[in-house]
Amino acid sequence: MKLLVAVKRVIDYNVKVRVKVDETGVETSNVKMSMNPFDEIAVEEAIRLLENGTASEVVAVSMGVQQCQETIRTALAMGADRGIHVKTDEELQPLAVAKLLSKIVEHEKPDAVILGKQAIDDDSNQTGQMLAGVLGWSQGTFASEIVLTNSKVNVTREIDGGLQTIAINLPAVITTDLRLNEPRYASLPNIMKAKKKEIVEMTPEGLGVDITPRLTTLKVTEPPKREEGIKVETVSELVEKLKNEAGVI
């Protein structure tokens, strides 16, 4: 089977983001960028299916500015076979990304698309579900285990009450949760090899998708700050404060 993985370039999860003074967004200049951690899990899952012979090819897709190719290279270094970059400097919102991915799916005809359940920048948690909707495919979201059977995938999902297992028809969209796997680090030889792998460039115009944002960000502000608290020395002092000062017990 053929797999498509979608990877997003985001501010590295270790970076403490700062809101810009003019409230137009967060500071992105001179900030370390990495692959969205949930997408790393998606790439890892696809590579494992490739290595155990279930999958025959893994194609990594990213969208956005030129530097997204670095994110694709990371996926290629982990073991993906080739890359597709949809290049644009415009803002891409989840609906536009889902539509662009659906066009690539029409060309590539994968059996499944695997992607992270959410990106840690906009925290939308939408793209996979939207892609499944646009394609009319089944969706296995928040996956913590994937088992392929004949023409179906059993997906164990992390839900509020615990775990749920569903069987979904192929082709399918699968979004990854934290405990699906632990992504590998790319080895140096594989990083070198990845440099020779092919990345095809496309554009939203070429794919015939209108990417006009539907949401306008009016401002981005700091969250309300909590007052600095105090340290207490003893447990009895703590209980006294909780009872009489805070009134919560």
Next chain:
Amino acid sequence: MAVLVIADHNNSTLVPITLNTVTAAQAIDGDVHLLVAGNNAGSAVEAAKNIAGVTKVLHVDAPKYEYQLAEALTPIVVEQGVNYSHILFPSNTTGKNVGPRVAALLDVAQISDVVEIISSDTFVRPIYAGNAMATVQSSDPIKVITVRGTAFAAAEATGGSGTVETVAAIDDPALSDFLGEELTKSERPELTAARVIVSGGRGMQSGENFDIIEKLADKLGAAVGASRAAVDAGYKPNDYQVGQTGKVVAPELYVAVGISGAIQHLAGMKDSKVIVAVNKDEEAPIFSVADYGIVGDLFKIIPELDEELIKQDIKPH
């Protein structure tokens, strides 16, 4: 135009976050309708029409709606949703799963995890794990929204007298089947609805050591939570996780035990009214959000706290 809220339920009772979602809907328009799609969901419908402020309940009943699977649920939400200006889902794993699929089929954006309604087209939502708040305006004819439950009070569960309209089920290609679920059984309150939460982190060192957390939780009538590190280490199952990608909670009292306070964890609990942190590392980031901190060995402090609660005769509210 009326606002449609998609109820989350288990066919007999409503999931509490549905009530918070109704409150958010009322901030948009006074005319709030609820869609209850289920299987033999009569009692959930009964609960829905009793919610204060709900004027109408749309009830669709068929076996395929039993588990709220996205593939089956989406067509009925889309069919009914086109008659509304806004479609609101609770931002829990059900709403997050179904909402974007509905939005895509309506060719509109979804506004995820809304924490404030500014006007009928402008909303505030957290980004970057709550380290920034974005105010966004939608240009779409229908606004599909998921509502962060902790940001809105729960609507009164009684006092309403909504009418019930039965809606016919819609055929769909049956792309998915429910196989089973493993739900955590607990006598304690549900995490997102609890008044008090006691959470343990990596500092607990093992799943067995959570016994002292549970003992303390029972003294306080609290739910038990865990940090991602504790869940990843296998101390507790995934549904205990509080944080950016787990559950977002805002109880009256949150006690963080052996949790260092990674950004991802803070994102899930920093709106709690009072935060207590117990950690042996006085530099731990958790202390930056804690109202009361104690530096020390949790294996000594928690049992002491337990005894102190007995001594001072503190009982759950």
